Amino acid sequence: MTKKSHDTVRLSMQERIETGEWALGALIPGEVELATEYGCARTTINRALQALANNGMLIRKRKGGTRVCEMPVRQAKFAIPIVREQVEATGNKYSHKVISSTLKTPPAPVISRLNLHPEDKAFYLETVHLADNRPFAYEERWVNLKAVPTILTAPLSEISANEWLVKSVPFSSGDVVFSAINADQKIADSIEATLGTAIFVVERTTWYKKEFITTLKLFYKEGFQLYTRL
């Protein structure tokens, strides 16, 4: 027995749920009972049960006991796409090219997303990400200068804006939206696609302590797929 107990216990319980020994919606034994059954401390049982509950397989209530979740919500953890890694994962060499970088007043939707005043200016950046010098994705990004003024002096032709921001504001939170659009002329030109081609789009907005940092849209070359595991 070189196995780890709480892990073994968790897997055993998962098995009992999957096989239906513990049916959907059924009440399972209490922690003390399970502890004697598995021959370990209650703490260990607790740890295993909490992991399963965290996974959406169980629902626990004080006094009410633990039940198998009736409408299991399948969850998946996925790493947010970092273009450089996506490119390198396919075995290609990553590079990027800054098309334009200006200081200007953003359009209304960006103003509201970044919590800016109507006359405020922001840093606007257009970049093409390349895989082995072939277009891979086109990026439009707005950066809130009040939050990150130093980006104006960053060497953005060497390091991508994304990686520079990650190092400057390392643990920001944010949201992500996936969608699909037909390529307009600008996108088509940027990634060498045909006008109207279906493009996979990722929009990301990040902030740090309620101050907005940056918002960006990534337009991927046709055929791009995003994988995830349950």
Next chain:
Amino acid sequence: MTKKSHDTVRLSMQERIETGEWALGALIPGEVELATEYGCARTTINRALQALANNGMLIRKRKGGTRVCEMPVRQAKFAIPIVREQVEATGNKYSHKVISSTLKTPPAPVISRLNLHPEDKAFYLETVHLADNRPFAYEERWVNLKAVPTILTAPLSEISANEWLVKSVPFSSGDVVFSAINADQKIADSIEATLGTAIFVVERTTWYKKEFITTLKLFYKEGFQLYTRL
């Protein structure tokens, strides 16, 4: 102090990372030292640190100590899309319509994904999901009859295949792929879209103990967005 210690400790540490007190890549104090600093048991510190490491903010090594992750991989947990809930979340009434259901030999890619023999037949289902009786998404699904033979007798006009399968094989694993395609004639007709419109596609394959259950493609009506939080 009605607060939970391990939670408080975790948040405090997160703060120290975000403010840069613990810099990117830096070694942070050991568990025993932190335990005396925070005035709690090492177990509690351990729990907080493990949570942060699990979150991708820390990297821990025995003997090597704990470091702040240099290239933080932002992760997001998201619930896999259940069409009914997506529809109901927008305040609309969900319904669905089975377009066709047949037993036939799948095309090669499905054969290999479901681990079938070339002559095997599988259950093929085409469904349209409706929001207030307007098309919302079109679904093409293959079901492995060797794994779930009873689906042939399921009342699929009343309960969607997805929900029926969830109740029958509740905790299967699987993978998910997101992409974008241009609508072909069949998709365009099914969801009342224009030919060539960019369509958001979700492909999902699930299995149970290495036996493949089902694989499906979901084609969402134009303008659909999948939202997630970091």
Next chain:
DNA sequence: TAGTGGTCTAGACCACTCA
């Protein structure tokens, strides 16, 4: 080999919530 995190235990007390 020594130092760090990984885990388990036994016991204790608290907090919620069902009856």
Next chain:
DNA sequence: GAGTGGTCTAGACCACTAT
């Protein structure tokens, strides 16, 4: 009020790995 999960503790031993 009583039963269940939630959490903390102090101590112990193990497992990995940097030096």
